[in-house]
Amino acid sequence: MTTAEPASPGPRWLGDALQVGLAVALALLLLPVGLTSVREGDTGSAWTVVLLAALCVLHALVAVAHRWPREAFTLGGLAMLALVAGPDLGGPTAVQAGGEYAPVLLPTCLVFFVLLYAVAAHAAQPWPTIALGVTLVGCLLTVVRLWDAEFVLPVSAMWVWRLFLTVSVLGGTAAAWALGRYRATRIAWIGALADRGAADERRRIAREMHDVVAHSLAVMVAQAEGGRMAVAAGPERAPEILTSIATSGREALAEMRGLLGVLRDDSSPAPPQPTLADLPDLVEQVRAAGLRVDLSTTGAPLRLPVLRELAAYRVVQEALTNVVKHAPRDSTATVALAWEPTGLGITISNDDDSPPAGDGQGRGLAGMRERVEAVGGSLVAGPVDGGWRVSARIPA
Incomplete structure (x- = not known):
């Protein structure tokens, strides 16, 4: 070939x-x-x-x-x-x-x-x-x-000519061929770098799409299921529940348009990426789906680079999404942010020991770990104390 x-x-x-x-x-x-x-x-x-x-x-x-x-x-x-x-x-x-x-x-x-x-x-x-x-x-x-x-040259000095002749033809051949192969290798290397960059971008978009779609659909499903029972007891709550579901759907569509715009080479500006300042809104969305969530912060907040702050937000989003999907409705989730001089520690735990992604090896956990490791951090997830805990470390 x-x-x-x-x-x-x-x-x-x-x-x-x-x-x-x-x-x-x-x-x-x-x-x-x-x-x-x-x-x-x-x-x-x-x-x-x-x-x-x-x-x-x-x-x-x-x-x-x-x-x-x-x-x-x-x-x-x-x-x-x-x-x-x-x-x-x-x-x-x-x-x-x-x-x-x-x-x-x-x-x-x-x-x-x-x-x-x-x-x-x-x-x-x-x-x-x-x-x-x-x-x-x-x-x-x-x-x-x-x-x-x-x-x-005279016959007595013919060896000088023969040496010069041999070195010249072989040296010229080696130089021309080596320079050509160097150019071909360099172009192939540049192409490989471009392919690797494109593959990294596809993986990044896949992670973003997973986070956006999985979280939004899980919250919308939970709101719809809870709303069905709430409307039966109090029909006047129907507009509030439907509005919450519509809001979650619009936010998901906005983020998906931004990601698809990247795939289309769209020149229109992409919507801003979520940051840690958006965590309270995320927690409220999950609470609206019927899950009790406690959010706490310790230490003096640091200014993280954009990609690291996005990774921290997505970890919390994915962990809460897994709780919504896999834990009973009466579970309680805790989100703890611990700021230190060297970075941010994130702990998301719930009081049910059901793995947050089926068998604990789902795409969600793998995506979280890839995202955190890509910015130089680490992530550990597993059962602990009768519940499930996700711990991540994001360096400053």
Whole structure:
């Protein structure tokens, strides 16, 4: 199985323009020398046409290598093969060089490293590995072709040329391929970070949706069940009960619209997130559902970051929701906030030992623990003293 080709960052037209600019610059810098050397090289008309075509093809491929890296590398490899196999060039440039020399020594051959970089950076596996193997074979052919280039140095110092030649072709190959793979790896890493961020955001929205929907529906169901009995005894309480149910539903819809707006990329401002200052209203909602709730605060309140304050609020909301859903209607819940210099301690307990999420391993407890741990806190939940307790620690 092959992996997808790495995506290129930025507008595609900008990448095209930069690549064409690079091709033009390299052609202006390197191509004139090569064309002149081949035309004056006394290689015969057939080889002259082949070598001129190979030089032009190499420069042209630079402009499209990022779009079609495999095809550009393949054609570039064939062009380089022609330059390696071509006869030695003579003429005025050969006189200046001290003797006839192989076409593979023309400056245009450096362009092949650009094609190798492109296939390493833009092509999916296994093409970068195949390209490296093919290039290494080409390096071997080049070294063999130039091994006895006596025009460069005297025979007694030929080992200097051979060492320079080997290091140059292998070093250029390694550098071009490694830079290409670095770019591909970096883009893949950035993509993985984006995917992880999107997954974290989905989990956050899932937790928010769970908290909003579970709490609001549990309170509305409890109010409806209690209201049915209350209306039978006192019909005049019907408007009050229905108003309370409608208020809970409107608040839930408002929060859900905000969360769904994030999923839709909605530009409208999201409703403000609840804070610890909203806990009294939350407690009143739960009391309206028929549960006795005591709220107490000790210590000097601190100013918590927004995410930590939201996490504290959601812990209390989820714990009370679980009490409403799973504990008998005559249960009593206690919410205790203990402020300390290092943070906030939260304890929510009730006097019934029914697990607040069925078996104690429900989505509610897991969501609370994930939320608290995400802001650097800790959470413990379980039966204690004939009841159930949720204890959380939110650092300042």
